[in-house]
Structure formats: structure tokens, C-alpha cells
Amino acid sequence: MSTQTVNAPQAHQVSMFEAVLARLDEAARIMNLSPEVALVLKNPQKQVKVSLPVMMDSGKIQVFAGYRTVHSTHLGPSKGGIRYAMDVNADEVMALAAWMSFKCAVANLPFGGAKGGIKLDPRKHSIGELERISRAYAVAMKDVFGVNKDIPAPDMGTSGREMAWILDEFNKNTGEDSPGVITGKPVAVGGSLGRDAATGRGVMVNTLAALMKMNLNPKQVTAVVQGFGNVGSHAARLLAEKGIKIVGIGDHSAAYYNEKGIDIAAAIDFVAKNDRNLKGFTGGTEIDKDELLMSKCDVLVPAALQNVITLENAGKIQAKLIVEGANGPTVPEADAILNEKKIICIPDILANAGGVTVSYFEWVQNKAGYYWNEEEVNARHDYKMEIAFEAVWNNSKKFNTSMRLAAYITALTKLEQGVILKGAY
Numbered sequence: 001m002s003t004q005t006v007n008a009p010q011a012h013q014v015s016m017f018e019a020v021l022a023r024l025d026e027a028a029r030i031m032n033l034s035p036e037v038a039l040v041l042k043n044p045q046k047q048v049k050v051s052l053p054v055m056m057d058s059g060k061i062q063v064f065a066g067y068r069t070v071h072s073t074h075l076g077p078s079k080g081g082i083r084y085a086m087d088v089n090a091d092e093v094m095a096l097a098a099w100m101s102f103k104c105a106v107a108n109l110p111f112g113g114a115k116g117g118i119k120l121d122p123r124k125h126s127i128g129e130l131e132r133i134s135r136a137y138a139v140a141m142k143d144v145f146g147v148n149k150d151i152p153a154p155d156m157g158t159s160g161r162e163m164a165w166i167l168d169e170f171n172k173n174t175g176e177d178s179p180g181v182i183t184g185k186p187v188a189v190g191g192s193l194g195r196d197a198a199t200g201r202g203v204m205v206n207t208l209a210a211l212m213k214m215n216l217n218p219k220q221v222t223a224v225v226q227g228f229g230n231v232g233s234h235a236a237r238l239l240a241e242k243g244i245k246i247v248g249i250g251d252h253s254a255a256y257y258n259e260k261g262i263d264i265a266a267a268i269d270f271v272a273k274n275d276r277n278l279k280g281f282t283g284g285t286e287i288d289k290d291e292l293l294m295s296k297c298d299v300l301v302p303a304a305l306q307n308v309i310t311l312e313n314a315g316k317i318q319a320k321l322i323v324e325g326a327n328g329p330t331v332p333e334a335d336a337i338l339n340e341k342k343i344i345c346i347p348d349i350l351a352n353a354g355g356v357t358v359s360y361f362e363w364v365q366n367k368a369g370y371y372w373n374e375e376e377v378n379a380r381h382d383y384k385m386e387i388a389f390e391a392v393w394n395n396s397k398k399f400n401t402s403m404r405l406a407a408y409i410t411a412l413t414k415l416e417q418g419v420i421l422k423g424a425y
């Protein structure tokens, strides 16, 4: 019998939690982090796995695996999204939960980190099935979630629609009306203006901040955006609005390149009418999807999946700046190649922190019962992101290290205080 747990990654797969630990160890060494604090942070506080039996439209029951990992609550209630994807497993959820702790710390939010997910392919289920699965998950997690305890949000494969179902089911089960128990909701049921575009907006703010440090004028810069879902499409649109020429875009269905610049509004229009797929878009030349990351550009925004920048392709990347819209797009072994090539990489825990930052504003608005206009949300977001960027940049100079390790150092400096001040048994 195999001694592997059901959810352990296969031998050929990269363990995402190992990727977290590799960076944590490296940052801990550079900053001289207390080994006891490192020990606490290497062990997630709570891991929950549930089985969700749900009736399919066919009349047959299927059982889905649901997860929620709370990595840390040292700096506040835990916060982090819920993803629906086929590769959801305990290792991945644990890594993503730890990244949420670091991301919230980097962005100066009063939150710890968590992540959840259900192993399913959302494209293979009807809306009715997705609703029943989401509601079953909310019931199963009713003792985990809480407005001052653990606050979920959307992630890959989920959106405001799923958040509204989960909110409704949670509130029915607890008998309270607590809109702040989940964020990323549609505006009509307590969501925040600006939340939908927030992660892409954070990518844009980080890109502009980095270009400024690099003495590059956005109006003379080209970018490639890999991934055209919530993060990639908003990032591409906002970067283009700032004068950056988007020369390449791609998703799971196809990739396109156009050195004259892609009309992003037309691409967004196209996917809206084409079942959220880019395949068939005529605003550029179709290229191999795997070539997109290596195509000619100044700025590369991986905004799709994890583990896409690898030992095999890192050496062929032409960009001077990488801004990680996705969580975990670069494997640890590729970091060394990027550093050697002097490519500046704005890491996920800083670059995509815009989403959780506006989630925080949503939670604050829900608690106060008072709602802000979009300009106010965006202005507060931009300010928080700029401060976070500056802190990480300064740490990269102070410790003479990459932006990734500087972001870990920034996060660990805060988490260290939380762990020490709150103490142990």
C-alpha cells in the first residue's frame, strides 16, 4: 500500500508548500528570523477537509472534496479566497493559505491568511449544480468561517456569484445577517465598488511603481499578459489606460501577439461573447500558448496559473520586469535564473495584493454599514499599494536581495511581532 496521503502531490509535480518553505527559509536566513517564529509559521493552524455529497442534474449523487486551511491568525482573522479547480489539493491550499498570511502582512491589512477550494471543473457543471455544491461547502464550513474569524473571497474559478450563494447559506445556517463574513460579493448584496477590478488594479499600480524605479516611461513600454480572466483582463485594460502597449495576451484556449498593440477593449468584448475564451480573436497573430511568456516585451504579467515560469523557460524570458498577477507562477528554482538575468520580479504577495486590499475595504464597509464611492475605494487602494511597494523596495535595497525575498522579509517582520506578542501556551 502506498504511504502517500491521497492529496500529496505526485512525484513529478512541484509541491507548492515546498515552494513557500524554500522562500521562507531563505528570507529567514537573510533577516535572521527567530527559528521559533519560523517553526510556528511553517505549520498551518488549521486544516479542514470535507466531503460534499451533491445531487447532479442527472439525478445521481457525486461527492466533492472541499478544503479550507487557516495558516495564521497572528495579525487578525484569517482571510483568503476559495478556488474551484481540478488541481485543488491539500498541498496547494496550504501554500496558498500561507501566501495569504504574507500578502496581508505586506499590504498592512489586519488579517491572517487562509485559503479554500473544491476539487471540480467549474466549466463541467450547470449553474444549478454549482449552486448546490457551493451551498454544501458553506454548510460544511459554517464553524470555520466567521466575520471575525475566517473570511473567504473569490479565487480561481469563483466570482461574486458563488460568494452570494455562500453568504446566503451561511447566514441561513447561523441565523444572522452578517454580510462581512465573505468578500468579493456582488455590489447589490454588500460588495464593494472597485472589488472586481482590484487585483488587476494592484498589478497596474505595482507595474507603474516599478517602471518609475527603473526609469522607464510607461508610454514607451510594451507588455504581455498571460491569463485573461478577472485578473489578466482588468490588468491589461488598466495598463493600456496608462499608455502601456499590450503586445501579447493569452488564456487556456489561445494566445495572440500584435507588435502594434492589442485593442484590449475589443478582446474583453470578444471573450464576453465567446464563452470566456480568447480562441478566435482576430486582433493579433495567433502564437503557441507556451511561447507567450517568452515573446518580446518589456513587462510580463503572468496572471493565470501557478508554476508556469520554470527552469525550462525562465532563461528565455525577454521581459525586464515580471509582475505576478497569479499566485505562485514562478517555481523557486527559476528565481535564481531571473535574478541572474537581472529581471526584476514583483512577487505575487505584493503584485496581486490589490484584491485582498479591497476585500478589506469591503469588510470595513460591511461592519460600518456605510458604503464608499468607487473613487474613494480606488484612491485608498492605490495609496495602500504604493506604501506596500515602497516598503518592499526599501527592504530589497537594505538586504541587497530580490523583490521576492524582500516581500517575504517585509511580511515576516510583521508576522514575527504578531507571533511573539501573542505568545504561546
Ligand code: GLU
Pocket (backbone or CB within 6 Å): 079, 080, 081, 082, 103, 151, 152, 153, 154, 155, 156, 183, 184, 327, 352, 353, 355, 356, 357, 359
Ligand atoms: N483570492 C484572492 C487572493 O489570492 C483574494 C483574497 C481575498 O480577497 O480575501 O489574493
